[in-house]
Amino acid sequence: MNAIYLDHAATTPLAPEAYAAMQPWLQEQYGNPASDHAYGRRAKQAVERARAQVAALLGATAEEILFTSGATESNNLAIKGALEFRGLEDAHLVTARTEHKCVLDSVRYLESRGLRVTWLKPDASGVIPAEAVLAALTPATAMVSLMWVNNELGSVNPVQQLAPLLRERGVLFHVDAVQAAGKLPINLAETPIDLLSVSAHKIYGPKGVGALFVRKRPRARLSPQMHGGGHEQGMRSGTLATHQIVGMGEAFRLAGERQTADAALYAALRDRLWARLSALPRVLRNGSAEGAPHILNVSFAGVEGEALRAMLPALMVSSGSACSSATREPSYVLRALGRDDALANASLRFSLGRANSEAEIDQAAAQVIEAVLWLREINGEPVGEGAAAVPGDNVYDYPPAIWQHFSSAGEHAGCFPAGTPGLLSLRAENRAAASTLGLQLRLGEDGRVEEARFQALGCPVGIAVGSWLARQTLGQTPAALRALDVRQLRVALEIPEDKLHCALMGEDLLRQIPTGP
Numbered sequence: 001m002n003a004i005y006l007d008h009a010a011t012t013p014l015a016p017e018a019y020a021a022m023q024p025w026l027q028e029q030y031g032n033p034a035s036d037h038a039y040g041r042r043a044k045q046a047v048e049r050a051r052a053q054v055a056a057l058l059g060a061t062a063e064e065i066l067f068t069s070g071a072t073e074s075n076n077l078a079i080k081g082a083l084e085f086r087g088l089e090d091a092h093l094v095t096a097r098t099e100h101k102c103v104l105d106s107v108r109y110l111e112s113r114g115l116r117v118t119w120l121k122p123d124a125s126g127v128i129p130a131e132a133v134l135a136a137l138t139p140a141t142a143m144v145s146l147m148w149v150n151n152e153l154g155s156v157n158p159v160q161q162l163a164p165l166l167r168e169r170g171v172l173f174h175v176d177a178v179q180a181a182g183k184l185p186i187n188l189a190e191t192p193i194d195l196l197s198v199s200a201h202k203i204y205g206p207k208g209v210g211a212l213f214v215r216k217r218p219r220a221r222l223s224p225q226m227h228g229g230g231h232e233q234g235m236r237s238g239t240l241a242t243h244q245i246v247g248m249g250e251a252f253r254l255a256g257e258r259q260t261a262d263a264a265l266y267a268a269l270r271d272r273l274w275a276r277l278s279a280l281p282r283v284l285r286n287g288s289a290e291g292a293p294h295i296l297n298v299s300f301a302g303v304e305g306e307a308l309r310a311m312l313p314a315l316m317v318s319s320g321s322a323c324s325s326a327t328r329e330p331s332y333v334l335r336a337l338g339r340d341d342a343l344a345n346a347s348l349r350f351s352l353g354r355a356n357s358e359a360e361i362d363q364a365a366a367q368v369i370e371a372v373l374w375l376r377e378i379n380g381e382p383v384g385e386g387a388a389a390v391p392g393d394n395v396y397d398y399p400p401a402i403w404q405h406f407s408s409a410g411e412h413a414g415c416f417p418a419g420t421p422g423l424l425s426l427r428a429e430n431r432a433a434a435s436t437l438g439l440q441l442r443l444g445e446d447g448r449v450e451e452a453r454f455q456a457l458g459c460p461v462g463i464a465v466g467s468w469l470a471r472q473t474l475g476q477t478p479a480a481l482r483a484l485d486v487r488q489l490r491v492a493l494e495i496p497e498d499k500l501h502c503a504l505m506g507e508d509l510l511r512q513i514p515t516g517p
């Protein structure tokens with residue numbers, strides 16, 4: 001199965017033009033741009049050309065661009081640098097709960113040192129309304145830090161509307177524009193933003209390099225966060241990585257050249273994908289059609305996120321959770337939007353790039369639809385035609401026994417028709433993992449299980465537990481099943497430590513078998 005890469009908001013491949021531009025600076029041209037000799041001066045010229053290329057995409061001047069190791073560093077430098085320069089005493093900052101982690105953590109760090117912070121919530125489509133920002137300002141507000149485009153949702157904050165209003169009020173405005181650069185027009189000559197962060201690897205440049213725009217007039221002042229040789233106007237010491245910077249410059253030049261065409265392609269593919277996915281019942285778009293062109297975020301009700309991803313081994317997308325075990329961490333952005341944990345976990349972010357085609361979008365949509373229908377059927381939902389999928393490759397390396405029972409789950413999953421005689425129905429739930437497991441046992445006249453079906457909303461391990469139990473119960477008496485030891489389940493399925501809750505759910509289920517006749 002061919003891989004389909006739809007994770008360009010996480011990172012993009014390096015543009016061939018950027019790759020070619022970087023080559024000489026990796027080997028032949030190794031001078032230090034800070035050195036005062038021919039090699040050094042040549043490297044410095046290359047750095048300054050790149051600085052001008054980055055500035056051009058943003059409508060800034062070259063002297064307003066500082067190179068960093070990426071947007072994480074740019075955001076740290078902007079927020080900590082500006083507030084430390086001003087002094088934290090009596091300082092207040094306005095930001096949003098939906099910012100990137102590196103902004104949240106920089107702000108929390110300053111909060112622990114006395115900064116007062118207002119954390120804004122997004123509206124239903126993930127946007128931070130301008131009115132909410134203005135209403136949060138106090139005479140002590142030193143900075144507003146807001147992202148231009150949200151990296152999970154694609155929602156676009158009203159930064160252009162806010163910039164002049166914050167300038168009038170003398171409040172410093174920092175914007176994380178990582179997901180906006182190259183997708184939306186940015187003109188800092190006309191938009192009075194004071195500090196703006198960008199990254200190279202989100203727009204076909206190399207990883208490990210970014211920039212911070214620091215306005216010259218009026219001048220935004222920063223305390224350096226990296227001390228040393230005084231590079232980058234004393235605000236970011238460290239030998240400049242010429243090859244990375246040259247690659248970034250070329251990627252930004254290319255992004256400027258292609259911006260209109262890129263944005264049109266992304267929007268068309270995004271709309272095509274949504275048109276296909278929204279044909280499924282019970283799907284929810286996170287964000288809105290007015291968002292940035294390259295991002296589509298969708299929640300799928302009635303399935304569990306890890307199982308959904310396991311069903312899609314060829315699809316490179318991001319999910320709504322950072323989950324590995326019983327304690328899932330659903331995306332804080334989706335939670336801020338009001339999605340519950342289960343729905344946040346069962347969300348996929350598709351983000352588009354230059355090489356994506358309509359055929360890939362159609363394949364991706366078909367794979368997702370098949371997987372969702374299959375998992376809903378495993379959970380006992382009558383989905384009708386179309387749930388023919390079976391899991392593909394075990395790319396997440398589940399233990400073989402688990403994978404085998406997960407892959408063949410369709411054989412024993414589902415529900416008996418209502419009113420089936422001699423039916424014993426059991427159900428268990430694990431709220432923390434947002435999982436449920438159901439088992440229906442049809443008992444014969446001799447009191448033994450003649451047929452069993454299970455329903456599972458859970459990760460592949462939870463589904464494998466259901467599938468295994470359904471097979472195990474055949475021919476058994478309820479009393480024998482009740483006595484099943486969870487250790488047996490663990491060993492049979494090689495359940496890892498961090499998935500023990502799935503085995504416990506199976507045990508819980510069997511404990512519900514009535515003891516009496």
Ligand SMILES: Cc1ncc(COP(=O)(O)O)c(C=O)c1O
Pocket residue numbers: 009010069070071072073100102147149150151176178179198199200201209210
């Ligand atoms: C909105 C946003 N801000 C900041 C970053 C961090 O960028 P970098 O990977 O260059 O540190 C990212 C990327 O993960 C992002 O999407």
